[in-house]
Amino acid sequence: MLKYIVNLAFLCSLLLSCSTSQKINTLRPEPDDASPLIYENSPSFINLPINIKLKDIENKTNLLLNGLIYDDNNIQDDDIEIKIWKLAPITIKNANATSKEKIETVLPLKAIVKYRIGTKTMGVELYDTREFNLSGIVTLISEVSLTNWQLKTKTELKSLEWSDAPTMSLIGKNVPITYLINPAIKLFKSKIEKKIDDAISKSMDFKPNVLEALEVICNPFRMNDNYESWLRIIPIEIYSTTAKLKKDSFELQMGMKCNMETLIGARPESKIDINKITLKPVIKVQNQIKANVVAVSSYYDASRIITKNFRGQEFGSGGKKITVQNVSIWHKDGKMVIALEVLGSVNGVLYLSGLPKYDDEKKEIYFDELEYVLDTKNKLMRTANWLAQAIILSKIKQNCRYSIQTNLNDGKRTIMSFLDNYSPLPGIFVNGKIEEFKFKKIELTNNAIIALVTVNGEINISINGLK
Template identity: 75%
Template sequence: MLKYIASLALFCSFLLSCSTSQKIDTLRPAPDDASPIVYENVPSFINLPISVKLKDIENKTNSLLNGLIYEDTNIEDDDIEIKIWKLAPITIQNENAVSGEQIKTILPLKAIIKYRIGTKTMGVELYNTREFNLNGVLTLNSDVALNNWKLKTKTQLKSLDWNESPTMTVFGKNVPVTYLINPAIQIFKSKIERKIDEAIEKSMDFKPNVLTALEKICTPFQINEAYESWLRIVPLEIYTTAAKLKDDTFLLQMGMKCNMETLIGLEPESKFDANKITLKAVVKIPNQITANIVAVSTYQDASKIIRKNFIGQDFGSGSKKVKIQDVSIWHKNGKMVIALELIGSVNGTIYLAGFPQYDDKTKEIYFDKLDYVLDTKNKLMRTANWLAQGIVLRKIQENCRYSIQPNLEEGKRTMTTYLKNYSPMSGVFVNGKMDDIQFQKIELTKNAIIAFIKVNGEINISVDGLK
């Protein structure tokens, strides 16, 4: 009887052990020491064509030169006093539509010039001062070049057409002196030329416009809300060709050398630093560009994505099943360690390790040669051999992957919207086209998975006008 009771108790104990969960206690592989994410980024190139209407230059020049535009009241240095007024708005035109190298400035003006003739002998001043009244239209031609972000002109007086005959005040009366004043124009010619050059230089300072536009463009923007992915552009250098005048527009071809990064997680900070951007002169900037994008997925963010794959799924067979409650990923000796927190027939945490790879067909990052780490495998063989079997491991492995296809497609869709006359600020427009996104390679750091992506196409960021 006692023997029967003992056998029954043993049988019940066996049934009880089969119907309740087993606790598994495995050793956690220690992650490598964390360090900053360091990777080699291949620079990308983006076109930055700048177009400025002559009308914009004309408007800004007129705003800078108004009313009394020049005054020299010191007669002692060169025996000349000059006052020049702008009588009507200045007009600026393309002087040579073929070569695109000169602009013509037409300046309606009124001038009063005092010219002193005489000597100073034995401390006695013997001077005779004459005042000339001028009213006419000054025409100037300017050669154009770009220097240090500014459009530089070298202006020369071409002609002066009088609205009224120049006069000289004699005994309170204006006496015509055209035959005398024309040679005298050379006296103030250089001053007017320099004044026009200074006004155009102030009007055509590209730097504030370009840097403001770049700052907007380089502010990270979200390309996929579900995956919390962001695109960040970090400018390195700006290239420029010579400025050309075509019809009524100045054209300036610029190109930006930059790093392009895709980061997953919280919104990253901008790395735009205007003080570090240099302007370099080049002969030609190609239209076709290559964007080399770095996709940075921290292990914490990758864990969140993979965790979603396990929601609502059972792993096992019959009455022996487990659910994955949580997923953690980290780096260990060149491999990825995946920690799976289980509930069900087995409670506890198991650890797998494998090498991250990229499947070009499915556009997925998966883990090749994924297997239980040694301590986990040994304890599963003793306590839950069914969980250690290959069929369960393969089912788990199928879920230990995440597709970047949505990222690529969403990234392309989002980028396409930014390439259709997108205007981050007034007067700045982004246009272009993209080919398919190509995955290049994958690298591991101690705290992130780094994917390298290449995109061919055209990206133009045009700065239209000066505000």
């Protein structure tokens, strides 16, 4: 009877042990404490063609140059006092010069001229002061050149046409005094020219427009929601050709030397420093670009995305199964350690190691030579060797894949939406084309996977007009 009870108790304990999950206690392979790899990011070039219409310059010049534009209220020095107002809007057009870039500015004006006639004899002043209201049109010609973000002008007064010939009443007769007024033009000629130069210079300061556009363009934008990938542009230098006046617009070819990165995870911060951007003159700006994109994925973000691949998946043999609850990866000895937290017939953490490789056909990063680390493998052999079977390891391996190239390809469509007349700001338009994404290689750091990808195509960011 006693023997029967002992056998029954042993059988019950055996059945109970078979129906209870096994606990596997494995040693964690600690990550390397190596310094991060410093990777080389080759610069890329983006075109920034700028088109500024003369009408925009005209509008800004009219805003800046308004009302009283010249005031000489000292009659003592030259017997003339002159005040000049802008009578109507200024017009600016192409001067149709054949040799140099020139614009023609037409300024309708109103002038009040006080002219005194007389002498000073033996301390006695005998003067007669007359006031004349005049109106006319000043025509100015300006040569144009580009200097440090601004289109500078060198203006000369070409002509001054009075609407009515100036006259004054003298001894009962209206006597023309154009011969008196026109010499006075010499007194304010240079000042009017300077007024026009200063106004156009302020109108043509396109640096704020360019920098505002760059701040928007260089603000990281999401390329793919599933992989939380972001494209970040980091400008280095701005190049510019000489401005050319064509018909009714100034055309200026600019180019941006920059680094382009693709980061995965939380939204990265912008790295543009507008105070360090300089404008360098060049003869020509290239059209075709070969952008070197660095795809950076932290192990934390890669682990989180791979965990999604295991969600709802069961692995096992016969009635013995496990499900992966969480995945963590890190770098050790040139390989990736993949930690799988499992529940089911076995509870605990399984550690695998492998080499990250790129599958060009599937456009994925996978882990080659995937195997259990030594301590994990020994524990499995003693407690759950069914997990060490090649067929189960192969199924697990299928889920240990992490797409960087795929999200770039998906992001290509998103990028193209930004290259189809996309306007981040009024007057700024982004156009271009992407021909291909070509994978180069994978590098590992102590905290991230870095994929180097070459992107061929064209990007043009045109700035049309001034605000």
